[in-house]
Structure formats: C-alpha cells, structure tokens
Amino acid sequence: MAFHVPRSLLLPLLFAGAVAGAQAQPVRIGAILPLTGASASIGEDQRRGIELAVEQLNAAGGVLGRPFAVLIEDSGGRAPTALDAARKLASVDRVPLVLGEYSSGISIPVGQYLVKEGITHVNIGSSSPKMREIGATSFSVIGLDDVSAKFAAEDVRAAGHARAAFIAPNSAYGQGVAAEFKKNFEAAGGKVVAELLYTPGQSTYRRELQQTARLQPDVYVYSAYGQEAAVINREAYDLALNKTPWYGIYLTMCTTDTPAQIANGQLGMEVGDIGPKGEGYRQAYRQKYQEDLKSAYGSYAYDGVMLAAAAIARAGSAEPAGVLAAMAEVGKDFEAATGPIAFDADGQRAVQPYNRVRYQDGVVAR
Amino acid sequence: MLQFVLDTLLRTADLALVALGLSMVYGLARFPNVAHVQYALVGAYAAYAVQAMGGNLAAGVLLSCLATGALAVLLGMAVFDRLLRAGPAYAMIGSLAVSMLLIALVLGLAGSAPRSYPLAIAAPMALGRARIAPLQLAAIAASAAIVGLYALMLFRSRLGRALRAIASNRALASACGLNVAACTAATHFLSGMLAAFGGAMLAMNTGAHVNLGNDLLLPVFAAAVLGGLGNPLGAVFGALLIAATETAFTSVNVGWLWGEPVGFLPVGYIGAASFAILLLALVLRPHGLFDREVRRV
Numbered sequence: 001m002a003f004h005v006p007r008s009l010l011l012p013l014l015f016a017g018a019v020a021g022a023q024a025q026p027v028r029i030g031a032i033l034p035l036t037g038a039s040a041s042i043g044e045d046q047r048r049g050i051e052l053a054v055e056q057l058n059a060a061g062g063v064l065g066r067p068f069a070v071l072i073e074d075s076g077g078r079a080p081t082a083l084d085a086a087r088k089l090a091s092v093d094r095v096p097l098v099l100g101e102y103s104s105g106i107s108i109p110v111g112q113y114l115v116k117e118g119i120t121h122v123n124i125g126s127s128s129p130k131m132r133e134i135g136a137t138s139f140s141v142i143g144l145d146d147v148s149a150k151f152a153a154e155d156v157r158a159a160g161h162a163r164a165a166f167i168a169p170n171s172a173y174g175q176g177v178a179a180e181f182k183k184n185f186e187a188a189g190g191k192v193v194a195e196l197l198y199t200p201g202q203s204t205y206r207r208e209l210q211q212t213a214r215l216q217p218d219v220y221v222y223s224a225y226g227q228e229a230a231v232i233n234r235e236a237y238d239l240a241l242n243k244t245p246w247y248g249i250y251l252t253m254c255t256t257d258t259p260a261q262i263a264n265g266q267l268g269m270e271v272g273d274i275g276p277k278g279e280g281y282r283q284a285y286r287q288k289y290q291e292d293l294k295s296a297y298g299s300y301a302y303d304g305v306m307l308a309a310a311a312i313a314r315a316g317s318a319e320p321a322g323v324l325a326a327m328a329e330v331g332k333d334f335e336a337a338t339g340p341i342a343f344d345a346d347g348q349r350a351v352q353p354y355n356r357v358r359y360q361d362g363v364v365a366r
Numbered sequence: 367m368l369q370f371v372l373d374t375l376l377r378t379a380d381l382a383l384v385a386l387g388l389s390m391v392y393g394l395a396r397f398p399n400v401a402h403v404q405y406a407l408v409g410a411y412a413a414y415a416v417q418a419m420g421g422n423l424a425a426g427v428l429l430s431c432l433a434t435g436a437l438a439v440l441l442g443m444a445v446f447d448r449l450l451r452a453g454p455a456y457a458m459i460g461s462l463a464v465s466m467l468l469i470a471l472v473l474g475l476a477g478s479a480p481r482s483y484p485l486a487i488a489a490p491m492a493l494g495r496a497r498i499a500p501l502q503l504a505a506i507a508a509s510a511a512i513v514g515l516y517a518l519m520l521f522r523s524r525l526g527r528a529l530r531a532i533a534s535n536r537a538l539a540s541a542c543g544l545n546v547a548a549c550t551a552a553t554h555f556l557s558g559m560l561a562a563f564g565g566a567m568l569a570m571n572t573g574a575h576v577n578l579g580n581d582l583l584l585p586v587f588a589a590a591v592l593g594g595l596g597n598p599l600g601a602v603f604g605a606l607l608i609a610a611t612e613t614a615f616t617s618v619n620v621g622w623l624w625g626e627p628v629g630f631l632p633v634g635y636i637g638a639a640s641f642a643i644l645l646l647a648l649v650l651r652p653h654g655l656f657d658r659e660v661r662r663v
Binding site: 199201203204207208210211214215227230231234235237238239240259261262 | 369479492502572575578628630636
C-alpha cells in the first residue's frame with residue numbers, strides 16, 4: 001500500500017531539519033542604498049535605520065531562530081550601479097527580498113529587475129506614482145505622491161483657502177502631483193484657479209508668476225526642486241507675491257536653496273518621521289548615534305526591514321515565493337515606527353502620515 | 367499698464383547692451399559674432415568670481431568688464447581677424463566654435479549649478495499697483511545711461527567719427543590715415559565691456575548660469591537684425607520692440623479665446639512671438655527698420 005504524504009506537510013519538516021543542522025547560517029535579505037553620490041546623506045540615514053532594525057531583531061532572538069542579516073550594497077546614486085548590485089544580490093547571494101533605493105529613477109529599474117527575478121522588492125524612499133506600476137512583487141512602505149497631494153489639498157483647504165495657484169515642474173512628478181492636488185482640492189470645495197507647470201532649469205519664471213498672480217489666488221501651493229524653487233521664491237518676492245501665503249509640498253526640498261529672509265513663514269508638509277508606536281525607535285536612534293533623527297528616511301528603512309523580517313517569520317522560510325505571499329499578508333496591517341502600514345491592492349502604502357511644517361530661519365519644523 | 371511698461375523696460379535692459387555691442391562689431395568687422403552673447407556669460411561669472419573672492423558688486427562688475435573687454439580684443443585679433451581674411455562665413459563658423467569653447471570653459475571652472483550674487487535682499491517698491499525691485503530699477507537706469515554715453519561717443523567724439531567712417535567705407539577711411547586696426551580693437555573692447563555689463567546685470571536677478579549666453583542668442587540677434595545689423599542704436603530700438611512684443615504676448619488677457627474670464631498664452635511660445643515680428647520685418651524691410659540711416663552713416 002502506497003503511503004502518500006502531502007508535500008505541503010513534508011516541506012516544513014525537511015526545513016526544520018535543515019535549520020537544526022545549520023544553526024549559524026543567517027537569514028539574509030538585501031538592500032541597495034545611495035551611500036555615495038548626491039543623496040549620500042539620505043543613504044547614510046537609511047543605513048542607520050537598517051542597522052538599528054537588525055540589532056533589535058537579533059537581540060530578540062533573530063528570525064526563524066536564526067541570526068538575521070541585511071546585505072547592504074551602494075548604488076552610488078546611479079541606476080547602472082544599482083542594477084549591478086541587484087543582479088549580485090539576486091544571483092550570487094540569492095536573497096528572497098531587496099530593499100531600496102531612494103530616487104524614484106533608480107528604484108523603478110531596480111524594482112523591475114527584481115520583479116522579473118521573482119524577488120520581493122520593498123520601496124523605502126521613493127514617492128513617484130510610477131512605483132505603483134513596477135509589478136505585483138513590489139511593495140512601498142512610503143506613501144506615493146497621490147497620497148501626499150491629497151494630504152496637502154485637505155490641509156490647504158482646512159486653512160480656509162479657496163482659490164489656489166498650483167506650481168510644479170512640468171515633469172512626470174509635477175503633472176502627477178498637480179492632477180491629484182486639483183482633484184482633492186476641488187472635491188473639498190476649493191478651486192485651483194491657476195496651474196503653473198514650469199519648464200525645469202530656466203533662469204527666470206517671472207512671466208509665469210505674473211500670469212499666475214493675475215488670477216488672484218489666495219494661496220500659492222508649490223513643489224519645486226531646490227534651485228528652481230530658489231528662483232521662483234526670489235522672483236515671487238520681487239513681485240510681492242509673498243504677501244499671499246505659500247505652501248510647499250515637501251517643504252524641505254522647496255526651501256533648501258532659498259535665502260531664509262525670503263522663505264520665512266512658508267507653510268507646507270513633509271513625510272512623517274515617526275508614528276505613535278515609533279518612540280522606541282527614536283530613543284534607540286538617539287542612544288546609538290547621539291543625535292536626533294537626521295531624516296525621515298531612516299525610519300522608513302527601519303520599517304522596511306521590520307516588515308521583511310515579519311514576512312519571513314510568517315512564511316516560515318526564506319524561500320522567495322513564500323516570502324512574497326507572506327509579505328502581502330503581513331502588509332495588510334502592520335504597526336510600524338512611521339505609523340500603521342496597510343497596503344492597498346497594488347501593495348502600496350495606502351495611508352501615509354505627514355506632518356504640517358513651517359519654515360523659519362533655515363529650519364523646517366512642526 | 368505701468369507694470370507693462372516696467373516689464374518692457376526691464377527686458378529691454380536685459381537685451382539692449384548685448385545687442386548694441388553685437389551690432390557695433392558687425393558694423394566694423396562685417397560678420398555676426400555668435401560668441402558675442404557668451405561674453406555676457408563670461409562677464410556674469412567674472413563678476414561673480416570677484417564677489418566670491420571678497421570684492422563688492424561694483425568692483426566685480428568693473429573688473430569683469432575690463433577682463434571681458436580684453437578677452438574680446440584677444441579673440442578678435444587672434445581668431446576673428448584671421449578668419450575674416452577667408453570670408454565672413456568662416457568668421458561666423460569660427461565664432462560658433464569659440465562660443466562652445468567659452469561655455470565649456472565656464473562649465474569646467476564653475477560647474478553647472480547656478481551662482482547667485484551675494485546681494486542684500488531688498489523689499490520691492492510699489493509704484494501704484496506695479497512692483498519693481500530696487501536692483502531692477504538700477505539695471506534699467508544703468509542701461510539707459512550707458513546707451514546715452516554710447517550715443518554721445520558715437521556722434522560727438524573723434525573715436526565715434528572714426529568708427530562711423532570705417533563702418534561706412536573701410537578702404538577709404540584707411541586711405542585717409544585712420545588707424546583701422548586700432549579702431550577695430552577699440553570696438554572689440556567696447557563690445558566686450560558692454561556684453562559683460564549686460565551679463566552681470568542679468569545675473570544680479572537670475573544668478574550666473576551656464577545657459578545665460580544661449581538664452582540671449584535668439585532675442586539679441588533678433589533685436590540687432592531688427593535694428594539693422596551694423597546700426598548700434600537701431601539695435602537698442604530693436605531690443606525695445608522685441609521686449610514689448612514679448613511682454614504683450616505673455617501679459618495680454620486672451621481668456622475670451624476659450625471662454626474664461628482670465629487666460630494667457632503659454633510663456634513657452636514667447637520665442638515664436640518675437641520671431642514672427644522679426645520675420646515680418648525682414649520680409650517688409652530686409653535691411654532692418656532703419657535701412658536708410660544705416661547706409662548714410
């Protein structure tokens with residue numbers, strides 16, 4: 001008589017044996033970060049978040065009873081280097097999951113490659129709406145720009161403004177934010193009276209600003225990269241447009257290159273660095289690095305690692321297919337340092353906490 | 367309306383000095399110097415460099431004008447005069463090459479990030495409903511003063527008379543004992559200085575950036591051609607016309623075209639507006655608006 005054991009029962013048994021035999025073999029995942037290049041300071045903060053998460057996981061006994069490790073690769077802020085790193089993590093280290101990167105332009109090709117390899121991708125720092133289209137095995141623990149524009153629209157409307165002028169670069173990013181802002185602002189009863197999608201890299205936006213001003217908005221909502229924002233802010237100041245309130249989406253980005261005298265008093269929003277359950281993370285960070293959180297992106301990297309560890313624990317193994325299935329489950333409701341994470345149908349963070357911030361003398365603070 | 371006038375004058379100030387120098391060199395050397403707009407770029411960065419080393423704005427602009435003037439003389443003698451012997455087309459192609467070299471030089475020395483002048487930020491002044499920053503007002507005044515001085519030089523001084531004589535008939539002027547080589551050098555020097563001054567004033571508002579020269583190329587050539595190449599004061603008038611067209615194009619309310627109370631033509635098409643004017647002028651008056659005056663100089 002044939003004795004038949006279902007494979008689903010057999011597999012965990014086999015693995016239990018393997019684990020017992022190789023106690024020291026760590027569970028490994030990968031991460032690709034901009035440790036050098038233009039975004040190196042953000043990359044370093046992401047690395048800190050990962051380091052803290054790994055320490056805490058191992059102090060609590062590791063994952064699946066084994067030590068836990070994250071293999072960190074440098075992208076150099078370049079997509080080709082990041083892709084090489086992804087290839088190495090996939091084919092040499094054979095990790096089931098890779099975190100990264102920071103710039104959308106790099107996260108997207110990395111994510112596409114990982115999707116093709118059947119390896120789970122977790123986005124810990126990019127906010128382009130295009131992240132949503134990478135594929136079914138790519139997840140985001142940070143809210144994309146459709147979510148940020150909604151927050152900004154509701155925040156501006158709640159402050160009592162009804163006629164908004166919207167200013168953003170004429171790029172995939174700017175067009176996406178503009179459309180989402182308009183949709184949400186008008187749903188909340190306001191009206192976008194002018195939409196200025198400027199050509200990036202110009203030396204002057206004076207004419208565009210004059211046209212915008214003629215429509216008499218009661219608030220200027222803008223999102224611009226540092227240098228372009230500096231030109232816009234300066235010319236708006238010269239035209240006395242700063243008598244009307246200015247609201248920056250990702251205010252830190254908007255004000256970094258602008259003189260304090262001009263940008264003082266601007267309001268705006270930033271991604272939240274810490275949620276209600278995140279105090280422990282903040283304290284651990286302070287203790288280890290002897291300073292307050294350098295950016296919000298360390299927190300998202302920390303959450304990415306914690307989420308990945310939870311998925312591996314639920315899968316009961318570090319096999320790519322199992323981890324992928326478990327990730328979708330764990331991500332339905334996960335209490336993270338940056339607040340609760342709940343993926344939508346596309347595996348993207350549906351609810352993202354943002355902070356309302358104000359610029360004063362070089363500091364963007366709540 | 368006042369804002370329209372101010373904006374037009376501001377844009378004229380941006381273009382006039384550079385167009386003036388371009389037209390002046392054309393009058394003497396008889397070739398369109400494409401590298402001329404890059405003198406404005408060099409001037410803007412030179413003025414920034416002096417300020418970065420601790421000088422004030424006035425010292426920066428003065429030194430920058432002298433240095434750029436010297437550069438223009440050097441390039442004129444070492445490159446353009448030689449190429450001109452082969453013909454104006456060669457000189458123009460050569461000036462295109464010089465233009466690219468100058469951009470590459472600035473890019474290599476200063477990098478691609480724009481450099482803002484370390485100037486105090488002053489609140490804009492209100493004239494009725496119009497707004498203008500004190501620095502912008504200063505730029506308009508300085509341009510007007512320089513154009514005035516230039517006109518005095520051209521029509522009241524010996525140098526001016528010599529320049530007019532050479533422009534009108536080079537061989538005859540030379541035969542009459544005028545030092546044509548020295549006058550040509552003086553013209554290069556003056557045109558370099560004017561371009562540097564114009565570039566530095568532009569950079570006061572927008573910062574020195576690598577595309578400063580290229581952004582000027584088309585409107586400045588349009589202004590110079592409109593005024594009749596070789597007629598420097600015509601170029602100033604051409605600049606005024608281009609500036610007025612551009613300002614009207616972007617500030618006239620054309621919302622009625624698509625049934626909105628307020629609407630404007632996109633700023634991106636602004637170049638098309640000035641070129642429509644240029645094309646029209648060239649078809650109707652191929653030698654510029656002041657044809658007769660040019661031939662009579």
